[in-house]
Amino acid sequence: MHIVLRLAWRNLWRQPRRTWLTTGAMVFCNILLVFMMSMQFGMYGMMIDNTLQIFTGHLQVQAPGYKDEQKMRQVVPNILPLANTIRAELQSKAVAARGRTFVLASSEERSYGVMVYGVEPEFEQNVSNIPGLVRDGRYLRDHDAAEIVIGSILARNLRVDIGDEMTLLGGGADGSFAAAVVDVVGIFTSGVTAIDRNIAEIPLGLFQETFSMRGAGHQIVVVGEDLDEVPLLQMRVQSVLPAGSELQVLDWDTLQPGLRQVIQADMSSSFFMYFVLVVLVSFSVLNTQLMSVLERTREFGIVMALGLKPGKLGGLIMLETALMGMMGVVLGAFAGALFTSWFTTNGLAIPGMEEMAAQFNLPAKMYPRVNLLTLLAGPGIVFVFTMLAAIYPALRLRWQNPVEAMRVA
């Protein structure tokens, strides 16, 4: 081993307890950072997944302007063949076409405004949670059947049950008056009030027929394996759109801009907390290295008298700090990964969270996500701040005069 490295390493262990205490503070901070960041990213992932899984999906093909105006005539023409093409291109069944419009839904007793979706019964379950959330009755089966699935609050409001008849009144794509009579075959409960109260689904064939769609629809929903895959999927979907078509492929972030804002707001508040933690640890390093420099004043005086320049001694202090910081990073990241990965399999139940979790459509248990970023970002920043904290003790040596240093008893 290089003699300077040996010197730095042994100097660290002149005060083993102090070195361990400082390293321990770094390790503790690093474990905490790894765990909290993993939890945070786990929660974001869950929030995104859960929000997007209900309805939105990762990508949607839409007519230009539809996202903002949602006019009935802003359509994706020949939607079923296009959906088939995309399914073939992606080799995936998680692609489903939809129509969407606002109607007045009436039972024998009452009427409510409802967002009705025309869906492909065989594919919708691959892009949305709702088919799986049907508690009473069953989901849609037939492409053209006069059937409807509605949310539980809507069912309660309309006072309808499985087997009852409902009337839908609205406008067709061509501006005509549209009406249909459907049987309630299923009632779903998502736990999200807005969805359970306002959403209904009918087969896409019936939708196209009723609302004079001429084979068109409003959106093709695509769901990928995970969020990282989305940009690539987006390109592939784009590539199979009919030549000259104005259709757009929008990603989840464009479709649900609020989601990213919530996450960013949460991130900046938690990053402030991390910052405070890191600064506290750096002060402990500063204190340790300042003490260690002061203790060695006489020794440093002698080697400076021998001709060693203060800059080199400062370098020695930085090297000692770097070794200590490295121990903090390695032990912290390792222990943090171990600690966190236990929760990635077992989950972390936060008492009192169940209610809130249900309201925001989150599972009651949280699962942290460990990846290279959550594992190394915290410890890396702690390391950088540790080195920053050592600059002052190292620079102090510059003003040290060897003769005076040697006079220190």
Add this chain to the structure above:
Amino acid sequence: MSAVRCVDLCKTYRQGDQDIKALDHVNLEITSGDFVCLSAPSGGGKTTLLNAIGGLDTPDSGEVYVAGQRIDNLSKSDLADLRLRKIGFVFQAYNLIPVLTARENIEFVMQVQGVPASERREKSLAILHEVGLETLEDRRPAKMSGGQQQRVAVARAIVSRPELVLADEPTANLDSKTAGELMELFTALNERHNSTFIIATHDQHIMTYAKRLIRMLDGRIVEDIDQRAA
């Protein structure tokens, strides 16, 4: 040739409202290869003079030449280089880096001097042999006697064959027998390598080893004796 030349050196310290003349118009010339003892009672100015000669401290006025080069007007960094390459130092005590072994202490300074690794090893072993410590190369200072530690410090001071070796009371913490042995080592090295030695002391016995004895009092040279004649 002169190894050291001081011209009209003055250095005054303020203590309270009193001015203390640590060096008071000191003129001195030491020839190359000489073995000089600088003797003075405590507070006489030995350390101040050695520090001025070694470029550790700058005088208030006067000139210092080492091996013909004027050094009192050099920058801090140039002085550090001068000390590193041309001057060997031995101090009163705690000369060594406590976490390094005897050999590592010697190698560390050579490393700073830029001596290649293989040469470092060879030279440090040879010099430890020369000062009679070949069996202690892997010991740390805490496990050596005061005399052994001083021998390592001497070995470190001379390993790169400096032109000048300055020792400030190197025997002050040693018993008289060990002190005598250390002085014999200095004498032997002086004869073998022909380096110039200046040793500050207030010990009468130590002075007998010197070829030239310079006595100081209150910052002035009061006596300068060539002991070879005797």
